[in-house]
Every structure is written in C-alpha cells, then in structure tokens.
Amino acid sequence: MSAIVLERLSKTFPGGKEAVKEISLSLEQGEVFGFLGPNGAGKTTTVKLLNGMLTPTLGTCSVLGLSPAREPEKVHAVSGVLTEHAQMYDNMTGFENLLFYAGIFGIPEEEGKKRAVSLLEELELNEAADWKLAAYSTGMRQRLSLARALIHRPKVLFLDEPTSGLDPESAQRVNGLIRNLAGKQGTTVFLCTHQLRYAQEICTRYGLIDEGSLLAAGTQEELRAKVDAGAELRIRAGNIPEEMKCIEYVEGEKGKGDYGSVLCMKIRSEEEIPQIVRSIVGAGGDIYEVEVKRPALEDIYFSLTEKKKEGQL
Ligand SMILES: Nc1ncnc2c1ncn2[C@@H]1O[C@H](COP(=O)(O)OP(=O)(O)OP(=O)(O)O)[C@@H](O)[C@H]1O
Ligand SMILES: [Mg+2]
Structure with a gap:
C-alpha cells in the first residue's frame, strides 16, 4: 500500500483563491519526499488537506489508506505533523508539554516519560527540559514541536519547514x-521547504509546486533530465590534443601547482566520458584529474520555474 496518495487534489478557498490545483502524487513507505515551492505555492494547504484540517474542493487524498477528510482521528493516530505555528503551552515546561501530548495519544505515563526524555535528548533539548516554554527561543520551540510530532512514533510524518x-x-x-x-x-516523510540545500541532503524524491500546480515530480536525476541541464565535465590534462581545444578550453589556474590545463565541456550522460578520456590519451595527452559537476537541486528548481514562466511546462 502507498503511504500517501493524492488524486487530482484541489482546494479553492471561499474568496476564490485556487491554492491547490489537481495535484496527483503517490508516495511509497519510507520515502522522504521534498515538496518544494515558493511562498504561496500551496504547500501548507496541501499538508492541511492531508491532515484533515481542510477538506478538498475536488479530488481525494489518503494517508496509509485512510481518508483525512472522513476519518481525521485515525489519520492523526498514525501520522505526526509539524506545522508552521505549532500550538503548545507556554506556561508548561518542554517536558510537560511532551507528556501532555503523549497522554492525548493514549501512551501510558511511564512509557510517555521515557519517550519524552529520549526525544529531548535526541533534539538536544535536555538542558531546557524543565524550562517553561515561554523561555524557549524560536529554534528550541521548533525542535520541541518536532519532538511533539514524533511522540507517538508516527508512520507518516508531515514537516512544514522543519529547519526554517x-x-x-x-x-x-x-x-x-x-x-x-x-x-x-x-517512516514516510512529507517535507515542505524552501531550503533546497537541506532538502537535497535527505530527500529521496521531490515534487515542485508553483501557483497550486505540480510542475514536476521525481528523483533529482529524473528532474535533471526534465530540464535538460546535463552535466559539466572538467578534465585536467597535459598535452591536450590540438583538435580538442576547440571545445571550451580553460587555462590551468596559475599558482596552484596543478599540471596541465583544464578542458571543460557539457555532457548529456556519463557514457560519453570514457570516449572523451580515450581520445585524449590516444592522442598522447596526460590526464591528471576527471571531475563531473552535476547541477544542484537549486539549479534544477530555477530552470523548472523559469520553464513554467516561459510557458514550456
Ligand atoms: N484560509 C485561506 N483563505 C484564503 N486564502 C488562503 C488561505 N490559506 C492560504 N491561502 C492562500 O493560498 C495560497 C497558498 O498558500 P499556502 O499557505 O498553502 O502556501 P505555501 O506554499 O505554504 O507558502 P509559504 O512558503 O509562504 O508557507 C496563497 O495564495 C495563500 O494566500
Ligand atoms: Mg507554508
């Protein structure tokens, strides 16, 4: 069974704003899915639909086969959510807040205490465990909200800007x-963020949303193929054959002590590399270093939003 399924999921707010437009997606269990998009793209609205905090105007969604709109309490029992403005109690300590939420989920007191202690430790909040929440900094609150979302060991975790x-x-x-x-x-993780660098470190797949529509979804490799970005091959070599110098040719950086010169070229796939290396060696060149630079998630993201603006998506 898929962990999360969206089928033409749509939400139009009473004022007429179409925040989510016919999004279809399916997430397998154990995926860390990065849901990326600019301010106002519809990320939080999607998370709210998946948690039953909002009901869809059209389309459907499910979490572990359960409908958030029809059976929200069942969805909450198996999922944890970290929202932008998590509600917790300022006049209680961090530890007490966690115990309170453990109680709500029906976790026995002793087990709840153990779980709270271990989460506070994992999130480096043990020193602040007995401080009232009012004394917590923004970052500490953020980490406590994450601990709260994890208190009942959810199978699915929704994180809205967890590192902001x-x-x-x-x-x-x-x-x-x-x-x-x-x-x-x-655990399946549905992670909304603008922080592409952090997303790139942990996500196994991505969805790019803009103005309520899903622009593209896939692994970084799949998204890269969509933008046709290719990769850059850099070869540092000596005695580069004359005929190869027609391709973007960069002199070696002086003072670095590197031998040879650097030859840069765009390649479409890794399969081109052996042939290029063979032709340099075959012509008597000496290769010192071969490096492939792939576009980062950020480059792909900007290319895709650019394509959308130009009406190519
Ligand atoms: N309750 C509401 N009533 C009317 N419009 C809303 C409501 N909530 C959100 N919107 C609008 O829906 C659109 C999507 O908002 P949403 O909060 O889902 O974006 P987001 O991708 O989470 O943005 P951000 O990165 O800023 O958090 C925005 O244009 C927003 O103004
Ligand atoms: Mg948001």
Whole structure:
C-alpha cells in the first residue's frame, strides 16, 4: 500500500483563491519526499488537506489508506505533523508539554516519560527540559514541536519547514534525525521547504509546486533530465590534443601547482566520458584529474520555474 496518495487534489478557498490545483502524487513507505515551492505555492494547504484540517474542493487524498477528510482521528493516530505555528503551552515546561501530548495519544505515563526524555535528548533539548516554554527561543520551540510530532512514533510524518528557524548545526541534527527515521524505522516523510540545500541532503524524491500546480515530480536525476541541464565535465590534462581545444578550453589556474590545463565541456550522460578520456590519451595527452559537476537541486528548481514562466511546462 502507498503511504500517501493524492488524486487530482484541489482546494479553492471561499474568496476564490485556487491554492491547490489537481495535484496527483503517490508516495511509497519510507520515502522522504521534498515538496518544494515558493511562498504561496500551496504547500501548507496541501499538508492541511492531508491532515484533515481542510477538506478538498475536488479530488481525494489518503494517508496509509485512510481518508483525512472522513476519518481525521485515525489519520492523526498514525501520522505526526509539524506545522508552521505549532500550538503548545507556554506556561508548561518542554517536558510537560511532551507528556501532555503523549497522554492525548493514549501512551501510558511511564512509557510517555521515557519517550519524552529520549526525544529531548535526541533534539538536544535536555538542558531546557524543565524550562517553561515561554523561555524557549524560536529554534528550541521548533525542535520541541518536532519532538511533539514524533511522540507517538508516527508512520507518516508531515514537516512544514522543519529547519526554517534553526541554525546550521541544529538543522543538520534535525536532518540526521529525519534520515534515521526514514532509513531505520521506515517512516514516510512529507517535507515542505524552501531550503533546497537541506532538502537535497535527505530527500529521496521531490515534487515542485508553483501557483497550486505540480510542475514536476521525481528523483533529482529524473528532474535533471526534465530540464535538460546535463552535466559539466572538467578534465585536467597535459598535452591536450590540438583538435580538442576547440571545445571550451580553460587555462590551468596559475599558482596552484596543478599540471596541465583544464578542458571543460557539457555532457548529456556519463557514457560519453570514457570516449572523451580515450581520445585524449590516444592522442598522447596526460590526464591528471576527471571531475563531473552535476547541477544542484537549486539549479534544477530555477530552470523548472523559469520553464513554467516561459510557458514550456
Ligand atoms: N484560509 C485561506 N483563505 C484564503 N486564502 C488562503 C488561505 N490559506 C492560504 N491561502 C492562500 O493560498 C495560497 C497558498 O498558500 P499556502 O499557505 O498553502 O502556501 P505555501 O506554499 O505554504 O507558502 P509559504 O512558503 O509562504 O508557507 C496563497 O495564495 C495563500 O494566500
Ligand atoms: Mg507554508
């Protein structure tokens, strides 16, 4: 069974705003799916539809075969959600907040305490466990919200901008935790973010949303193929044959102590590399280094949104 399914899912708000337009997607269990898009694209609305906080105008969605609109309490029992503005209690400590939510999920008190302690530790909040939430910084609140979302060991986790208020070190820690959840426990993660660099570290597949529509979905490799970006091959070599110098030719960087010159060219697939290397060696060239530079998720994202603007998608 797929973990999350969206079928022509659509949401038009009462004022007429079409926030989500006929999105179809299917996520397997254990996937870390990066849902990427600019401000106002419809990411949070989609998460709210998947959690039963909003009902679709058209289309359907399911989480582990359950309908968020018809049986939200069943969906909540198997899923955890970290929203942009998580509601927690300022006059209770971090530890008490977690115990409170453990109680709501029917976790026995002793088990709830153990779970809370271990999550506080994992998210580096043990020192602040007994502070009232009012004294928490934004990043600490963010991490406590994540602990809250995980308290009942959900099989599906919805994360709306989980690293937005975090410093790079905490963001890395949260990323590590997410990777672990998916890798070791098979948790499915639906992650909304603008932080493409962090997304690239943990996501196994992506969906790009803009103005409510899904522009593209797939692995980084699949998305790269859609934008036709190819990769850049850089070969540092000595005695590069004269006939190859017609391709973008860059002199070796002086003062670096590297031998030879750098030959740069665009390639469409890795299969082209052996032939290029053979032709340099065959013509008496000396190869010191071969490097393939693939476009980052950010480059792909901008190419796809650009294509959309130009009406090519
Ligand atoms: N309750 C609402 N009533 C009317 N319009 C809404 C409502 N909630 C969201 N919208 C609109 O729907 C669109 C999508 O909003 P949404 O919050 O889903 O975007 P987002 O992708 O999460 O953006 P961000 O990156 O800024 O969080 C926006 O144009 C927003 O103004
Ligand atoms: Mg949002």
